[in-house]
Amino acid sequence: MNASITPKLRASGLSHGFDGRAVLRDLDLSVRGGEFVSIIGPSGSGKSTLLSILTGGLRADAGALEVDGRPVERPDADAFAFMPQRDVLLPWKRIVDNAAFGLQLRGVPRAEARRRVASLLAEFGLSGTERLYPRQLSGGMRQRVALLRTVVQERGLVFLDEPFGALDAITRLELQQWMARMWDRHRWTVVLVTHDIREALLLSDRVLVLAGRPAGIATQLQVPRDSRIRDRDFLLEPDVVRLEKQLLDALAAHTAAVTEEE
Numbered sequence: 001m002n003a004s005i006t007p008k009l010r011a012s013g014l015s016h017g018f019d020g021r022a023v024l025r026d027l028d029l030s031v032r033g034g035e036f037v038s039i040i041g042p043s044g045s046g047k048s049t050l051l052s053i054l055t056g057g058l059r060a061d062a063g064a065l066e067v068d069g070r071p072v073e074r075p076d077a078d079a080f081a082f083m084p085q086r087d088v089l090l091p092w093k094r095i096v097d098n099a100a101f102g103l104q105l106r107g108v109p110r111a112e113a114r115r116r117v118a119s120l121l122a123e124f125g126l127s128g129t130e131r132l133y134p135r136q137l138s139g140g141m142r143q144r145v146a147l148l149r150t151v152v153q154e155r156g157l158v159f160l161d162e163p164f165g166a167l168d169a170i171t172r173l174e175l176q177q178w179m180a181r182m183w184d185r186h187r188w189t190v191v192l193v194t195h196d197i198r199e200a201l202l203l204s205d206r207v208l209v210l211a212g213r214p215a216g217i218a219t220q221l222q223v224p225r226d227s228r229i230r231d232r233d234f235l236l237e238p239d240v241v242r243l244e245k246q247l248l249d250a251l252a253a254h255t256a257a258v259t260e261e262e
């Protein structure tokens with residue numbers, strides 16, 4: 001098989017329900033190595049359910065998963081790093097140990113884990129914070145520590161669940177722009193779940209809309225990856241504004257359809 005076209009992650013025919021109510025039906029999803037894919041969708045459409053299936057927390061009622069072309073029952077925890085929605089830092093641990101915690105959980109000795117974290121602190125805008133505690137950092141800095149903890153594990157795949165959702169608008173935009181630059185440099189394979197259409201456009205190669213009841217991938221759009229810097233001005237470019245409108249229309253159409261059903 002040609003490695004260059006084998007997706008990093010592939011889900012096919014995923015279906016899942018709770019208490020006899022179907023939430024996801026026959027969902028297909030494929031993510032290439034080095035691709036940044038965002039999943040947006042109305043509240044309750046099944047984004048967290050899908051993420052739980054992809055990260056092995058939940059077993060789908062039906063469907064198949066492949067990582068690097070190999071079928072898996074559920075993704076092995078060694079194959080990915082996951083940053084959940086909430087601030088996951090441990091208040092009693094210093095920043096360096098919070099950032100090293102994911103590595104240590106996987107058996108990397110403390111000194112080695114700290115060394116790897118130290119090599120990335122400056123890039124994450126966290127120089128000088130090593131010995132501080134989470135409460136001494138701003139919300140934006142805490143999220144950067146959580147991201148550092150996630151990516152320092154150097155897993156093939158990174159899942160992010162609303163990583164900037166709890167931040168104020170200015171901090172969120174700053175972090176999104178920073179994340180766009182970081183991705184450009186590191187080219188991680190990322191699956192991001194977000195409510196924020198602009199965040200998805202700023203960061204992604206591809207945006208998927210999860211919608212319907214039960215839900216599937218209703219729409220997907222490619223975001224041009226060219227020499228433009230992805231910052232606030234990028235979002236004002238006519239072709240990007242057009243994409244934003246298409247995504248808004250797709251979400252509105254599905255929200256209207258669901259409201260009519262109820």
Ligand SMILES: Nc1ncnc2c1ncn2[C@@H]1O[C@H](COP(=O)(O)OP(=O)(O)OP(=O)(O)O)[C@@H](O)[C@H]1O
Binds near residue numbers: 042
């Ligand atoms: N453990 C569970 N038991 C029963 N129903 C569940 C469970 N988890 C999710 N659901 C239901 O499945 C549907 C999809 O929920 P899910 O949390 O995946 O949506 P979401 O798109 O992530 O929503 P939000 O954007 O609000 O976080 C909802 O109707 C929810 O009530």
